[in-house]
Amino acid sequence: MTSTxxxxxxxxxxxxxxxxxxxxxxxxxPFAVVFALTFLAPLVYAFGLSLFRDQAxxxxxxxxxLGNYTQALGDAKFWEAFLRVLLFLxxxxxxxxxxxxxxxxxxxxxxxxxxxxxxxVIFLPYAVPGVVAVLMWGFIYGDHFGLAADLNHLLGRDVVxxxxxxxxxxxxxNIVTWEFVGYNMLIFYSALKVVxxxxxxxxxxDGAGALRTIVSVKxxxxxxxxxxxxxxxxxxxxxxxxxxxxxxxxxxxxITTNYTPNMYAYYLSFSGQQYNYSATVxxxxxxxxxxxxxxxxxxxxxxxx
Amino acid sequence: MSLYLLYTLIPLVWLVIxxxxxxxxxxxxxxxxxxxxxALFDNIRQTFTYDNGVxxxxxxxxxxxxxxxxxxxxxxxxxxxxGLAKYRFRGRQAVFAVVLGAIxxxxxxxxxxxxxxxxxxxxxxxxxxxxxxxxxxxFGLYLIWVYATxxxxxxxxxxxxxxxxxxxxxxLAVTLRQLVPGxxxxxxxxxVSTWNNYFLPLIMLSDPNWFPLTVxxxxxxxxxxGAGAQPIYHLVITGSLLTIIPLVxxxxxxxxxxxxxxTAGSVKQ
Numbered sequence: 001m002t003s004t005x006x007x008x009x010x011x012x013x014x015x016x017x018x019x020x021x022x023x024x025x026x027x028x029x030p031f032a033v034v035f036a037l038t039f040l041a042p043l044v045y046a047f048g049l050s051l052f053r054d055q056a057x058x059x060x061x062x063x064x065x066l067g068n069y070t071q072a073l074g075d076a077k078f079w080e081a082f083l084r085v086l087l088f089l090x091x092x093x094x095x096x097x098x099x100x101x102x103x104x105x106x107x108x109x110x111x112x113x114x115x116x117x118x119x120x121v122i123f124l125p126y127a128v129p130g131v132v133a134v135l136m137w138g139f140i141y142g143d144h145f146g147l148a149a150d151l152n153h154l155l156g157r158d159v160v161x162x163x164x165x166x167x168x169x170x171x172x173x174n175i176v177t178w179e180f181v182g183y184n185m186l187i188f189y190s191a192l193k194v195v196x197x198x199x200x201x202x203x204x205x206d207g208a209g210a211l212r213t214i215v216s217v218k219x220x221x222x223x224x225x226x227x228x229x230x231x232x233x234x235x236x237x238x239x240x241x242x243x244x245x246x247x248x249x250x251x252x253x254x255i256t257t258n259y260t261p262n263m264y265a266y267y268l269s270f271s272g273q274q275y276n277y278s279a280t281v282x283x284x285x286x287x288x289x290x291x292x293x294x295x296x297x298x299x300x301x302x303x304x305x
Numbered sequence: 306m307s308l309y310l311l312y313t314l315i316p317l318v319w320l321v322i323x324x325x326x327x328x329x330x331x332x333x334x335x336x337x338x339x340x341x342x343x344a345l346f347d348n349i350r351q352t353f354t355y356d357n358g359v360x361x362x363x364x365x366x367x368x369x370x371x372x373x374x375x376x377x378x379x380x381x382x383x384x385x386x387x388g389l390a391k392y393r394f395r396g397r398q399a400v401f402a403v404v405l406g407a408i409x410x411x412x413x414x415x416x417x418x419x420x421x422x423x424x425x426x427x428x429x430x431x432x433x434x435x436x437x438x439x440x441x442x443x444f445g446l447y448l449i450w451v452y453a454t455x456x457x458x459x460x461x462x463x464x465x466x467x468x469x470x471x472x473x474x475x476x477l478a479v480t481l482r483q484l485v486p487g488x489x490x491x492x493x494x495x496x497v498s499t500w501n502n503y504f505l506p507l508i509m510l511s512d513p514n515w516f517p518l519t520v521x522x523x524x525x526x527x528x529x530x531g532a533g534a535q536p537i538y539h540l541v542i543t544g545s546l547l548t549i550i551p552l553v554x555x556x557x558x559x560x561x562x563x564x565x566x567x568t569a570g571s572v573k574q
Contacts, residue, residue, distance in 0.1 A: 023472040027388025028400055031381040031446065038419065038438045039407050046418030099309070106306050118306065120560065122313055127552040129501035131519040132545040135526050136320050139542070140336070147319065147336045178316065181309075242503055249527045269417050270508065278417055286415075290406075 049279035061276065068280035077258040078281060082288075084169065085260050089237035092173040097229055099177070100184035101222070105214055107185075108192040119189065123182035130179065134246040137175045142250065163251045172243045180236070184229045191225035192218060227300030231293045238289045241266065261285045324348060324546045328539045348543040355540055362514060363521040364547075367500060369432060370517055374439030375495035382442050382495075383488055386449025387476065391457060401450075408443045420508045434509035435517070439499050445491040452487030453480075489562040493555065500552055518548045 050068050052061040072078055103122055107115045125133065140147045141162035148162055162171040195218060203213045241262040248255040248263075257267040261281060268278035319336050325348070330340025352360050389397060419438060420429065428434045457480050465475045503519040510516060513524065526541045556563075 022394075024388050024392030024394030024397065026472070027384045027392070027476070028397075031385035031441070032400065034381060034437065034440045035404070035407070038441050039415065040403075042415050042418040042422050045422045046415070049418065049421065103306070103309065118310065120557065121310055123556070124317070124553065125313060127497060127556050128317075128549050129503070129519050129552075131501070131503045131523050132548055133316075135522065135541060135545055136316055138526075139323070139538070140316060140319060147315075150335045150337075178313070182313070246523055246526075249523075265417055266508070269420070275417075275421055279421075282415070282417055 046279040046283055049276050050283055052276050054274065054276060068277055069284070071277065072280050072284050078261065078264060078284075081258045081261045081264050082285075085237055085240055088169060088173060088240065089234060092176060093230070093233040093237060095173075096177045096181055097184055097226070097233065100181045100229070101188055101226070103181065103185045104188035104192060104222075105218065107189060108218070109210065119185075122185055125179050125181075126183040128179070130242045131246060133179050134175060134243050137171070137178070138247055138250055141171055163247065163254065165254045168244075168247070168251065168254050172240075172247065175243050176236070176240075180233075184233075187225050187229050188222050191222040195221045223300065227297060230300075231296055234293055234296065235289055238262075238285060238292075320542065320546055320549075324539075324543045326539065328536070331538055331542075344539070345543075348539050349547070352540050352543045352547065355537065359513065359521065360518075360540075360544060360547075363516050363518045366432070366515055367517040367519075370435050370439065370502070370506075371496055371499045374436045375492065375499040377436070377440045378442040378445060378495040378499075379488060379492040381440055382445035382491055383449050383484065384476075386446045387453045387457075387480065387484065389446070390450045390453035391459070391462065391480075404443045404446055408447070416504055416508055423509065429509050430512055430515065432515060435502070435506050435515075438505055439495075439502065442491065442495050442498075445495060448491055449484065449487050453484060456483045456487070486562055489559060493559055493563045496555065497552060518544070522548065 051063060051065060053064045053067060054061055103118075107119050128136075142149065161167060162174075199217055200213060203217050208216065239262050240260045244255050244259045245263055245266075248257075248259070257271070258264040262285065265278045265281040265285070268274045268281065272278075315337075322337060322339060323331060325343050325345040326334065326340035327342055327344045327347075330342065330344070334340045385400075389401060423429050423434050423437075428437070461479060462475055465479045470478070500517075501519065502517065503523070506515075506517050506520050510520065513521065516524070522541060522544050525537055525544065528535070528537070
C-alpha cells in the first residue's frame with residue numbers, strides 16, 4: 001500500500017498548504033486555550049493588579065501607576081530576600097551542576113561497574129516529592145532524633161546545628177542539591193550518549209587521554225545541555241519556596257516570612273492581604289528571572305560558535 | 306562515586322528504618338539502627354486509619370489529580386507538539402516563541418495571580434483549581450515537538466493521505482505509535498510533577514478533604530509542633546515512605562522507555 005507513494009508533487013503540496021493551516025491549529029488549539037487560561041490570563045491579571053493599591057481606610061482600590069514598583073525597588077525586605085537567593089544561586093548551582101557533570105562523565109566512561117545501577121540510584125531523589133525530601137531532611141537535621149542529634153551526642157556537645165542562623169541556607173542548599181543532582185546528571189548523560197563513538201575513537205587514536213577526550217570532545221557536546229540545566233537551575237533558585245517554607249515550621253525565628261522573594265510574595269498575599277503589592281513582587285521577580293535566563297542563553301549560544 | 310552513592314542513599318535508608326519504629330523508639334534510638342519493636346505494619350495501619358482515614362482520602366485525591374492532570378497534560382502536549390512539528394501553519398512561530406518563553410517564567414511567580422484569578426471565577430477550593438494549571442506542560446510540548454520531528458517521516462503521512470485517511474485518523478492510527486517513547490517520557494515527568502506538586506494545592510485549597518498527599522503530610526508534620534501538640538512523627542515518616550514508593554516503582558519499571566525518550570530528545574540540541 002505505501003509502496004505506491006511517490007514524493008508529493010509541488011502542486012499537491014500547495015493544495016495541502018491550506019489544509020495544513022487548518023489541521024495544524026486543530027492539534028495545537030486545545031493546548032493553546034488552556035495555556036491562555038493558565039499562563040497568559042494570570043500574567044495580564046497580575047500586571048493589572050500591580051497598578052492599583054488598596055485603600056485600607058477608605059475601602060476600594062486606587063490607581064497608582066508604577067507606584068508599587070517604586071515601592072518594591074526601595075523595599076529593604078524584598079532586597080534582603082533577593083540577595084539571599086542570589087547568594088544561594090552563586091554557590092549551590094555550580095556545586096550541583098559540577099557534581100552532576102562528574103557523575104554523568106563517570107557513568108558514560110563505562111569504566112564504572114554497574115553504571116545502570118549508579119544512574120538510577122543517583123536519579124532516585126528526583127522521584128521523592130520535595131515535601132517529603134524536606135520533611136525527611138528536617139528530621140535528620142533536627143535535634144530531637146535526627147542524625148545531627150546522634151552526631152552531637154557522639155561528640156558530646158552541639159557541634160552540628162544545621163538549622164541555626166548561620167547554617168540554615170547551607171542546609172537548604174544541601175537539600176536542593178540532594179534532590180536535583182540526579183535530574184541534571186540525566187540531562188548531561190543523554191547529551192553525552194549522542195556523541196558519535198567514532199569521534200571518541202579518533203581522539204584515542206590521536207593519543208588523547210581520558211581527560212583530554214573529555215575536554216575536547218565530550219565537553220563541547222554537552223555545552224547545550226549545560227546551558228539548559230543552568231537556566232532551569234537559575235529559575236529554580238529564584239523561585240525557592242518549598243524547602244525554606246517547610247523548614248520554617250521548625251525554626252520560625254531563623255527562616256523569616258521574607259526569607260526568599262517567593263515566600264515574601266506568598267505571605268504578602270495570604271497573611272497580609274496585600275494582593276496588589278504581592279503581584280508586583282511576583283512580576284519583578286519574573287522579569288529579573290527571565291532577563292537573566294535570556295542572558296545565559298545568549299552567552300551559551302555565542303560560545304558555541 | 307561510591308561516596309556520592311552513600312550521600313544519596315543514607316536519607317532514604319534512614320526513612321525506611323525510621324518507618325519501622327514506634328514513636329517512643331524514634332525519640333530514643335539512634336537514627337540508623339532499628340528500634341526495639343518492628344512496628345512497620347502497625348505504623349502503616351495507623352497511617353491509614355488516623356483521623357478517620359484521611360490519608361486514604363489524600364491518596365485518592367492525589368491519584369485524581371495525577372490521572373486527570375498529568376493524563377490531560379500528556380494528551381495536550383502530544384497533540385500540540387505533533388501539530389507544531391508536522392504542519393506548517395500561520396502563527397506556528399508565535400506559538401513556539403510564547404511557549405518557550407513560558408518555560409522561563411517561574412511557575413510560582415504566576416501562582417499567586419492564578420489564585421486570585423481562579424478565586425474570582427469561583428474555582429478555588431475545588432479539584433479543578435489544581436487540575437487546570439496541571440494540564441499545561443511547556444517542557445512536554447517541547448520534548449514531543451523535537452521527538453516528532455525526528456521520528457515521523459513526512460512520506461509516511463503523505464502515503465496515508467493518498468490512501469484517503471483524514472488528519473485525525475493519520476494521527477491516531479499511523480503516527481501515534483511512533484511517538485510512544487516520547488509520550489511515556491512526557492507522561493512520567495508530568496506524573497512526577499503532579500504527584501509531587503505542593504505549592505499550587507497549598508494556595509488553592511483550604512479544605513483538607515481536597516488535599517493531596519504532599520499538603521496533607523506537611524499539615525501532619527506541622528501539627529506536631531506547638532503547645533499541646535500531639536506529635537505523630539511516626540505517621541509522617543511512614544506516610545512519606547508510602548508517598549515515595551509508587552513513583553520509584555514507576556521509574557524502575559519504565560526505565561528503558563523514558564531514558565530512550567530523553568536521549569532522542571537531546572539529539573536536536
